[in-house]
Amino acid sequence: MNSVFVYCxxxxxxxxxxxxxxxxxGKGLANELKCKLxxxxxxxxxxxxxxxxxxxxxxxxxVADDKRLAPYSTLPHTSIVVKLFEEQKPQIALMGAxxxxxxxxxRVSSALHSGLTAxxxxxxxxxxxxxKAGKVYENxxxxxxxAFGGNIIATIINPDHRxxxxxxxxxxxxxxxxxxxxxxxxxxxxxxxxxxxxxFVCEIIERxxxxxxxxxxxxxxxxxxxxxxxxxxxxxxxFELAEVLGGEVGASRAAVDAGxxxxxxxxxxxxxxxxxxxxxxxxxxxxIQHRAGMEExxxxxxxxxxxxxxxxxxxxxxxxxxxxxxxxxxxxxxxxNTK
Amino acid sequence: xxxxKIIVLAKQVPDTxxxxxxxxxxxxxxxxAALPAIFNPEDLNALEQALRIKDTFPGTTITILxxxxxxxxxxxxxxxxxxxxxxxxxxxxxxAGSDTLATSYALGQALKRIGKFDIIIAGRxxxxxxxxxxxxxxAEKLSIPQLTYVEExxxxxxxxxxxxxxxxxxxxVVSCPMPLVITVNSSAPDCRARNARLxxxxxxxxxxxELQNSNEDYLHLYNDRPYLNIVEWTVNDIESNPEELGLSxxxxxxxxxxxxxxxAKEAKVITSADDNxxxxxxxxxxxxxxx
Numbered sequence: 001m002n003s004v005f006v007y008c009x010x011x012x013x014x015x016x017x018x019x020x021x022x023x024x025x026g027k028g029l030a031n032e033l034k035c036k037l038x039x040x041x042x043x044x045x046x047x048x049x050x051x052x053x054x055x056x057x058x059x060x061x062x063v064a065d066d067k068r069l070a071p072y073s074t075l076p077h078t079s080i081v082v083k084l085f086e087e088q089k090p091q092i093a094l095m096g097a098x099x100x101x102x103x104x105x106x107r108v109s110s111a112l113h114s115g116l117t118a119x120x121x122x123x124x125x126x127x128x129x130x131x132k133a134g135k136v137y138e139n140x141x142x143x144x145x146x147a148f149g150g151n152i153i154a155t156i157i158n159p160d161h162r163x164x165x166x167x168x169x170x171x172x173x174x175x176x177x178x179x180x181x182x183x184x185x186x187x188x189x190x191x192x193x194x195x196x197x198x199x200f201v202c203e204i205i206e207r208x209x210x211x212x213x214x215x216x217x218x219x220x221x222x223x224x225x226x227x228x229x230x231x232x233x234x235x236x237x238x239f240e241l242a243e244v245l246g247g248e249v250g251a252s253r254a255a256v257d258a259g260x261x262x263x264x265x266x267x268x269x270x271x272x273x274x275x276x277x278x279x280x281x282x283x284x285x286x287x288i289q290h291r292a293g294m295e296e297x298x299x300x301x302x303x304x305x306x307x308x309x310x311x312x313x314x315x316x317x318x319x320x321x322x323x324x325x326x327x328x329x330x331x332x333x334x335x336x337n338t339k
Numbered sequence: 340x341x342x343x344k345i346i347v348l349a350k351q352v353p354d355t356x357x358x359x360x361x362x363x364x365x366x367x368x369x370x371x372a373a374l375p376a377i378f379n380p381e382d383l384n385a386l387e388q389a390l391r392i393k394d395t396f397p398g399t400t401i402t403i404l405x406x407x408x409x410x411x412x413x414x415x416x417x418x419x420x421x422x423x424x425x426x427x428x429x430x431x432x433x434x435a436g437s438d439t440l441a442t443s444y445a446l447g448q449a450l451k452r453i454g455k456f457d458i459i460i461a462g463r464x465x466x467x468x469x470x471x472x473x474x475x476x477x478a479e480k481l482s483i484p485q486l487t488y489v490e491e492x493x494x495x496x497x498x499x500x501x502x503x504x505x506x507x508x509x510x511x512v513v514s515c516p517m518p519l520v521i522t523v524n525s526s527a528p529d530c531r532a533r534n535a536r537l538x539x540x541x542x543x544x545x546x547x548x549e550l551q552n553s554n555e556d557y558l559h560l561y562n563d564r565p566y567l568n569i570v571e572w573t574v575n576d577i578e579s580n581p582e583e584l585g586l587s588x589x590x591x592x593x594x595x596x597x598x599x600x601x602x603a604k605e606a607k608v609i610t611s612a613d614d615n616x617x618x619x620x621x622x623x624x625x626x627x628x629x630x
Contacts, residue, residue: 073513074475074484074485074487075484078479098507099487099488099504099506099507102471102472102487103475103485103487103488105472105475106439106470106471106472106473106474106475106476106479107475107476107478107479107485109440109472109476109590110440110443110475110476110479110480111479113440113590114590115438115440115589115590115591116439116440116472116591117591118468118469118470118471118472119469119470128594142594143591147468147469147596148353148355148467148468152596152597152598153596153597154593154595154596154597155593155594155595155596156591156592156593156594157591157592157594158590158591158592159592160590161590201484201515201516202484202486202513202514202515202516203513203514203515204511204512204513205501205512205513205514206510206511206512207509207510207511207512208509208510208511209506209508209509210508210509221629245629257525263526264507264508269469270469277628278623278628278629298628299623299628301619302606307608312606312608313606315606316606316607317606317607317608317609317619318606318607318608318609319609319610319611319615319616319619320608320609320610320611321610321611322611325611326611326616329611329613329616329617330616330619330620333616333617333620333621334620334624334629334630337620337621337624338624338630
């Protein structure tokens with residue numbers, strides 16, 4: 001049975017969060033399909049990378065280790081993945097919906113003429129009957145994602161082409177060690193057989209990657225603002241409330257697009273997915289892309305002037321009113337009534 | 340000084356921020372006719388980068404290439420009002436139902452017919468699909484390099500383009516030889532406004548199909564002023580394998596589409612009155628949700 005394959009992103013010799021989450025999901029799919037979970041790590045100085053990857057239940061890890069392969073660049077990584085997929089013929093291939101996976105994935109899918117679905121929020125195995133052609137397909141990958149501005153949820157399948165490729169954003173899947181002592185096989189690739197000099201025409205001149213300063217993913221309380229917050233200045237109220245409650249500030253895409261706040265704080269399908277114990281949505285209407293990133297919050301408070309805002313339907317508490325009036329009252333009460 | 344030949348890939352998209360009831364067809368594809376159509380926002384960011392190159396390197400030409408229904412000629416005109424030189428509309432029923440791969444195949448074949456270009460530049464992604472796939476897929480079809488997530492084209496020197504890429508957690512400055520594909524983020528500068536002189540010059544620019552529905556008295560104008568003719572290509576104007584076009588050329592199929600129906604749960608609804616807020620905070624502190 002052909003394998004489930006995960007492309008592992010490496011930054012500074014560490015495997016990315018999103019890749020660990022995909023390995024976890026990939027193991028679940030592989031077990032259901034009774035096939036192997038395979039992974040590839042491409043970079044430099046990867047001698048010890050296996051110890052971080054095998055515990056997710058990886059059966060075969062391919063390693064392409066070469067000075068020229070780190071940091072990520074499009075052409076050499078594409079060449080390696082395309083050739084390896086041609087050799088190993090995985091049935092499913094998963095990548096992070098990051099600036100790496102969304103750069104690499106489409107290029108690989110184009111070279112292999114295989115379908116790719118971006119930014120999936122759920123991956124499920126299922127069957128499909130093509131009534132017109134009188135064909136039944138078993139064990140396809142259902143690639144489920146909101147589409148069309150979040151007005152629909154589409155289930156996408158690739159009946160006839162392999163691998164079935166999907167990207168998933170960081171935080172959407174949960175990471176979980178499968179077996180800390182899991183033993184898999186490491187296959188070192190002879191890099192020179194996979195790349196050519198022409199793959200190295202682009203040159204990275206400068207690179208500043210910072211460890212994310214904002215940790216909304218791990219925050220127990222998130223005060224999140226939307227377009228309805230109205231201005232950059234009004235966001236200061238959100239920061240103030242987040243600070244007194246010991247939380248972080250998040251935002252909807254509309255607020256980021258309006259320039260009220262930096263993209264790093266965006267929550268939703270095209271941002272981060274969060275599961276805090278309390279989510280306070282301020283002036284957020286609650287389109288499905290946003291809800292996809294926060295609806296698993298344990299408790300949701302929605303503050304909105306519009307009593308019909310879609311966010312209200314998933315909220316535990318709905319406060320109908322103005323953010324600029326309500327937040328100071330919350331801050332005041334909290335300060336007066338705790339230590 | 341010799342300029343560069345730039346192709347801007349642009350898409351007319353339904354304005355997904357204003358979606359009505361008839362937006363979806365029974366087969367799960369988008370009913371574009373029922374929606375307001377706009378110039379895809381990030382494609383405008385891409386056009387601005389192209390215009391800045393043209394500002395710096397006189398002699399540069401900018402062609403807008405778009406695939407879509409007849410009315411997509413609107414975005415070609417819009418581009419010309421802002422400084423593009425001309426445009427090509429790729430339109431045919433044979434392209435209907437294309438996923439990203441079939442779209443990039445058709446665009447790739449059109450680019451092969453155009454033949455010579457230095458830079459292909461497009462928005463990172465379109466707001467109707469948010470896939471960010473067509474740019475890299477076109478680059479692969481043409482076997483040329485790509486630079487995605489670009490915020491700024493910093494320089495062009497010695498046959499190489501130098502760009503700043505905006506990534507999740509930082510920036511990268513990369514140089515890459517031409518020809519290449521660049522995709523531009525929304526963090527790049529907004530596109531300049533229409534130019535009044537160009538608006539006057541191009542407001543009657545039309546495709547052949549649009550001309551067929553025009554007042555015949557003015558048809559001679561289109562012979563006298565060739566720049567008013569927007570090139571229109573059908574499937575017959577590009578070399579293509581029919582199996583790689585439209586629905587049959589699309590490896591991904593839409594199995595099902597669900598309209599989003601919210602299941603309301605019981606929410607406690609309160610007002611902004613002081614006692615309401617105080618009671619809520621008291622409850623949250625009591626339940627150790629906060630504090």
